[in-house]
Amino acid sequence: MRLLKTNIKMPLEFVSAGQFVTDVPWTHSQRTIDSFELIIGVKGTLYMQQYDEKYEVRPGDVLLLLPNRIHQGFAASGKDTSFYWLHFLCPDAFHIADEEFREEMYILQTNPESHRINTAIYIPLFSTPSGIERLNILFHQLLHIAYSDYSSRYAAGYMTTSLLLELSEQTISGLRTTIEQTPSDKNLANILEWVRIHAIEPISVTALADRFNYNKDYLSRFFKRKTGMNLQEYIHALKLSKAKDLLVHTRQSIKEIAYAVGIADEKYFMRLFKKYEKITPTEFRKAYYMTHLNKQ
Numbered sequence: 001m002r003l004l005k006t007n008i009k010m011p012l013e014f015v016s017a018g019q020f021v022t023d024v025p026w027t028h029s030q031r032t033i034d035s036f037e038l039i040i041g042v043k044g045t046l047y048m049q050q051y052d053e054k055y056e057v058r059p060g061d062v063l064l065l066l067p068n069r070i071h072q073g074f075a076a077s078g079k080d081t082s083f084y085w086l087h088f089l090c091p092d093a094f095h096i097a098d099e100e101f102r103e104e105m106y107i108l109q110t111n112p113e114s115h116r117i118n119t120a121i122y123i124p125l126f127s128t129p130s131g132i133e134r135l136n137i138l139f140h141q142l143l144h145i146a147y148s149d150y151s152s153r154y155a156a157g158y159m160t161t162s163l164l165l166e167l168s169e170q171t172i173s174g175l176r177t178t179i180e181q182t183p184s185d186k187n188l189a190n191i192l193e194w195v196r197i198h199a200i201e202p203i204s205v206t207a208l209a210d211r212f213n214y215n216k217d218y219l220s221r222f223f224k225r226k227t228g229m230n231l232q233e234y235i236h237a238l239k240l241s242k243a244k245d246l247l248v249h250t251r252q253s254i255k256e257i258a259y260a261v262g263i264a265d266e267k268y269f270m271r272l273f274k275k276y277e278k279i280t281p282t283e284f285r286k287a288y289y290m291t292h293l294n295k296q
Contacts, residue, residue, distance in 0.1 A: 003171070004036075004064060004123040006094035012164065014156035015087035017139075017146055019249070022081055028073030035087040037065040038123075038164070040135060042249070044081030049074040057083065060132045062167065064125045066096070084139050088160050096125075121168035129170045130196065133241040138163040140248040144287075187212070188226050192234075199238035202262045205231050239263065240276055247285040254281050 006012075015035050019042070028048060039046065039057055046057040050071040057063050065071050067089075104122075129135060142159040150156070191212055195203065208231070209216040223231040239261040246257045258269035273281050 001127070002096060002098045002125045004066075004094055004096055004125065005120055006090045006123075007092040007119050008121055008161050008165065009119050010091045011154060011157040011161045013089040013091055014142075014146065014160045015089060017084070017086040017142055017156075017160075019084050019143075020082060022077070022079065024079050025076045026073075026079075026081065027076045028071075030070060030072035032068060032070050033087070034067050035089050036067055037071075038084075038086040038088070039063040039065070040084040040132075040139060042082040042084060042136075044078050046077050046081060046083050047073050047075035055126055060128055062124070062127050062129060062132075062135070064123055066125075084136070086139070086142070086160065086163070088164075121164055122171055123164055123167055124171055127167075127171065129167060130174060131166075131170050131241075133245040134166055135163065135170075136245045137248060138166055188223070191223070195235060196238060199235070200242055200261045202264075203235050205235075236272055236276065240273060243269070243273065243281070244277075244284060247281055257281070 028046070039048070039062070041057040041059045041061040041063075043059055046055075046063075048055045048057060048063060048065070048071060050065055050069055054074055055061075055063050104120075138159070142156065142163055145159050146156045191208070194211070195208070205220060206216050209219045212219070214222070220231050223229070223234070227234065229237075243257050243261045246252055246260060250257075252260065254270065255266045258264070258266045261269075263269040263272070270281060273279075273284075277284060279287075
């Protein structure tokens with residue numbers, strides 16, 4: 001995994017951002033730009049090439065294109081393809097590497113003291129983050145700030161830095177998961193991944209225990225001990241994370257969104273949302289309404 005490493009003692013410099021949408025087959029033009037471009041897949045598949053490296057960016061994938069390098073589409077994307085895009089600059093020096101950063105990132109995960117002195121972020125050139133919904137929500141917050149009449153031009157820069165910091169933290173956390181796992185950790189990872197993939201379906205703790213051959217009560221205790229979180233709460237958190245994503249980038253009704261995340265009772269969904277987020281779904285949606293769409 002190749003990564004960008006840069007210092008964030010100063011905020012990253014925001015250049016521009018938006019959401020690309022197309023209703024016809026489309027191929028990205030060839031170009032070279034002097035800024036980084038972060039692309040987050042939303043719908044369909046974007047076929048992007050940077051020099052000899054080809055990427056297929058699907059929903060939930062994140063691609064980082066480097067400055068002053070030729071990039072272009074290598075195949076036509078289908079109609080209804082959509083992705084978020086963000087151009088930014090690094091005010092400090094940056095480095096691109098792979099294995100040499102893995103030890104640094106592992107130390108950040110295992111040594112609590114390192115968090116006090118670390119000022120770097122690590123951004124993969126291509127990844128599929130586990131918490132893509134959090135990135136999507138932060139991106140909509142960035143769009144809201146970028147296209148609102150903020151009194152300081154630094155506001156979008158700080159939000160850009162927060163977005164990439166979240167991606168960096170997910171990358172660092174994911175590295176530890178792949179390096180050291182006991183058998184029980186691997187079982188837990190399988191359960192977490194299954195719940196993440198099926199979060200929008202109706203899921204019960206009993207059905208989950210049956211699927212992974214656990215006693216229901218034992219699974220609940222095991223999950224709580226390993227994560228510090230109740231299993232049902234985790235399921236709710238994933239559903240609400242997806243719901244927040246839908247609230248900020250679709251026009252579906254609250255009832256439709258509740259159904260889309262596997263909660264048939266709209267009123268129950270609204271109570272859950274208010275319990276966990278401290279605001280209603282409608283209030284959450286109204287908070288992030290500014291955006292920028294383009295088709296070129």
